[in-house]
Amino acid sequence: MKIELMKENDIQACSVILQKAYEQAPYNEVFELGVAEGHIKSKYGSENKNSFVALDDENEILGFIIVSEDVWVGGKQAVIEEFAVDSIVQHQGVGRSLMEHTRNHLKENGFVSMVLWATKDKRLVDFYTQQGFSVSENSVVMFGKL
Numbered sequence: 001m002k003i004e005l006m007k008e009n010d011i012q013a014c015s016v017i018l019q020k021a022y023e024q025a026p027y028n029e030v031f032e033l034g035v036a037e038g039h040i041k042s043k044y045g046s047e048n049k050n051s052f053v054a055l056d057d058e059n060e061i062l063g064f065i066i067v068s069e070d071v072w073v074g075g076k077q078a079v080i081e082e083f084a085v086d087s088i089v090q091h092q093g094v095g096r097s098l099m100e101h102t103r104n105h106l107k108e109n110g111f112v113s114m115v116l117w118a119t120k121d122k123r124l125v126d127f128y129t130q131q132g133f134s135v136s137e138n139s140v141v142m143f144g145k146l
């Protein structure tokens with residue numbers, strides 16, 4: 001497996017991965033492909049220097065992580081906008097490798113922190129905890145129904 005910068009050409013394959021990944025528990029969401037693609041396009045933006053894809057030996061995309069840049073107290077903060085691994089190859093370390101690669105890249109590029117929003121699912125929270133994340137003591141995510 002190799003990890004490379006995500007390119008605009010990768011958006012379609014990542015959209016299929018996103019669609020399949022969120023069909024599973026705990027989400028059970030059915031996205032149309034066009035909706036998934038619109039979501040990925042908007043998160044990726046026009047050019048992204050901090051987003052990565054994991055590829056197999058045949059250059060098929062196994063998973064991806066989209067990261068945007070923000071500035072917060074203390075300096076540059078990375079926002080994990082989207083992160084998914086093809087449901088067929090989950091539990092094989094692809095997500096962990098993508099996250100570790102991204103973390104090293106961000107450190108080398110002067111970022112001081114990362115932030116993300118995750119569903120309250122124990123396995124997911126355990127995964128992020130293993131990756132060095134912790135629940136914020138200062139912030140809470142608020143939701144307003146419209």
Ligand SMILES: CC(C)(COP(=O)(O)OP(=O)(O)OC[C@H]1O[C@@H](n2cnc3c(N)ncnc32)[C@H](O)[C@@H]1OP(=O)(O)O)[C@@H](O)C(=O)NCCC(=O)NCCS
Pocket residue numbers: 021022025026083084085086089090091092093094095096097116117118119122123124125126127
């Ligand atoms: C979360 C995700 C990216 C992890 O990728 P992965 O390649 O399966 O991760 P790894 O193989 O490196 O590590 C797997 C570990 O993550 C944890 N995990 C947490 N939530 C999980 C989930 N929904 N599915 C699989 N593993 C999950 C488990 O501890 C698992 O360990 P195990 O394989 O021993 O059970 C992947 O499961 C995925 O795409 N999930 C759906 C989309 C999603 O939740 N994205 C994150 C949004 S915040």
